[in-house]
Amino acid sequence: MxxxxxxxxxxxxxxKRNRVVALVGPRQCGKTTLARQFVSPESLNYFDLxxxxxxxxxxxxxxxxxxxxxLVVIDEIQRRPDLFPVLRVLADRDPLPARxxxxxxxxxxxxxxxxxxxxxxxxxxxxxxxxxSEVGAANHLTHWVRGGFPPAYLxxxxxxxxxxxxxxxxxxxxxxxxLLGVGAAPAMLRRFWTMLAHYHGQVWNAAELARSLxxxxxxxxxxxxxxxxxxxxxxxxxxxxxxxxxxxxxxxxYFRDTGLLHTLLGIRTEKELLTHPRLGASWEGxxxxxxxxxxxxxxFYFWATxxxxxxxxxxxxxxxxxxxxxxxxxxxxxxPSMRSALxxxxxxxxxxxxxxxxxxxxADRVEVVPLNEIANESFAFV
Numbered sequence: 001m002x003x004x005x006x007x008x009x010x011x012x013x014x015x016k017r018n019r020v021v022a023l024v025g026p027r028q029c030g031k032t033t034l035a036r037q038f039v040s041p042e043s044l045n046y047f048d049l050x051x052x053x054x055x056x057x058x059x060x061x062x063x064x065x066x067x068x069x070x071l072v073v074i075d076e077i078q079r080r081p082d083l084f085p086v087l088r089v090l091a092d093r094d095p096l097p098a099r100x101x102x103x104x105x106x107x108x109x110x111x112x113x114x115x116x117x118x119x120x121x122x123x124x125x126x127x128x129x130x131x132x133s134e135v136g137a138a139n140h141l142t143h144w145v146r147g148g149f150p151p152a153y154l155x156x157x158x159x160x161x162x163x164x165x166x167x168x169x170x171x172x173x174x175x176x177x178x179l180l181g182v183g184a185a186p187a188m189l190r191r192f193w194t195m196l197a198h199y200h201g202q203v204w205n206a207a208e209l210a211r212s213l214x215x216x217x218x219x220x221x222x223x224x225x226x227x228x229x230x231x232x233x234x235x236x237x238x239x240x241x242x243x244x245x246x247x248x249x250x251x252x253x254y255f256r257d258t259g260l261l262h263t264l265l266g267i268r269t270e271k272e273l274l275t276h277p278r279l280g281a282s283w284e285g286x287x288x289x290x291x292x293x294x295x296x297x298x299x300f301y302f303w304a305t306x307x308x309x310x311x312x313x314x315x316x317x318x319x320x321x322x323x324x325x326x327x328x329x330x331x332x333x334x335x336p337s338m339r340s341a342l343x344x345x346x347x348x349x350x351x352x353x354x355x356x357x358x359x360x361x362x363a364d365r366v367e368v369v370p371l372n373e374i375a376n377e378s379f380a381f382v
Contacts, residue, residue, distance in 0.1 A: 001033060001150060002134050008034060010125055015071065015099055018123040019091040022077075024104045025127035026231040027176060028168060030150050031103045032075055034127070038101060039073045049076040061086045069097045078106040078180065088117045106180055107229050128231070129153065129257055132290045137372035144286050145270050147259020158269055165263040169193070172230070182226045188213075192223045196233070196253065197264035201281035203250045203304075204235070224253065232256055234289070239301035239314050243344055248304040254285040261285065280328055287326040287353045288313055290374050309340035323350040334362045342366065
């Protein structure tokens with residue numbers, strides 16, 4: 001495994017200032033490995049809700065948890081949403097004998113009603129697979145092709161990595177989504193997910209996708225919500241400025257892990273990726289995910305007008321606005337679309353992320369930045 005000092009420090013800080021911390025993210029992204037740095041799995045303070053012994057211990061949850069002291073870890077909390085009210089009672093004790101680190105493979109909003117009982121008591125941290133800063137810029141092609149899930153990235157070969165990703169998709173469709181109440185045949189969900197891969201980086205059109213798969217727009221939206229709820233799809237909202245221009249109001253959709261995207265597109269190797277027609281869209285999603293992890297903005301959007309102006313990523317951070325363009329070209333140039341975004345959105349700064357080695361200015365407040373600066377965590381808006 002690779003060291004993950006940034007998220008480890010975030011967890012430590014969150015535990016000190018909160019009674020309950022939720023570490024959420026897709027299955028197999030490394031949540032359990034991180035949690036075991038804080039509490040040993042052999043400890044009475046560790047509960048794995050996929051382990052029959054832990055489930056048996058929690059038959060009477062208040063009795064099992066009330067006397068524990070220190071940090072208590074509960075893994076795969078989405079399997080027992082009835083524990084949320086119990087945690088609320090235990091978190092409200094004064095003095096507080098125990099704090100709780102809960103791990104989940106579904107977003108709190110996906111468990112909307114139960115998680116509301118911990119509103120104001122719980123800090124949520126989101127974990128993905130390995131980031132570019134964790135694997136190192138020198139390994140970015142392997143990271144891009146295989147994705148960031150630890151078993152996929154660390155596999156002995158591209159073939160082994162692909163086999164793991166194929167099995168992950170199958171398990172998700174046949175087990176995880178039904179467990180969360182997505183009542184659809186795995187074959188239909190696979191068709192939807194495969195079709196969604198071809199929409200990666202495009203504006204969401206539920207009607208078009210629903211017609212292609214012969215079901216309703218409501219069903220298409222429900223399936224997309226499910227993939228977003230298990231941290232595998234990103235729905236990037238549009239930004240509406242007060243402009244005298246017609247602006248795009250539908251969201252864009254992305255796969256959060258390029259390894260899974262490539263699996264569903266039939267891309268097996270670096271060579272196949274570099275000659276695939278969806279190369280640019282894959283690069284765009286890859287850069288967006290790592291920029292969001294590095295910058296950790298207060299909010300983020302994309303922006304587009306029906307006249308053709310577009311900005312891949314609009315970040316709001318500390319009361320300022322920053323733009324990001326993702327260009328897989330040797331030498332990006334200033335475009336009319338960039339000029340329009342600068343003026344219309346009143347950006348403080350616009351950066352263009354590209355795969356080259358050199359940083360250089362394009363215009364006032366516009367700079368070209370190499371991808372490796374994201375990996376070094378020096379990609380900061382100042």
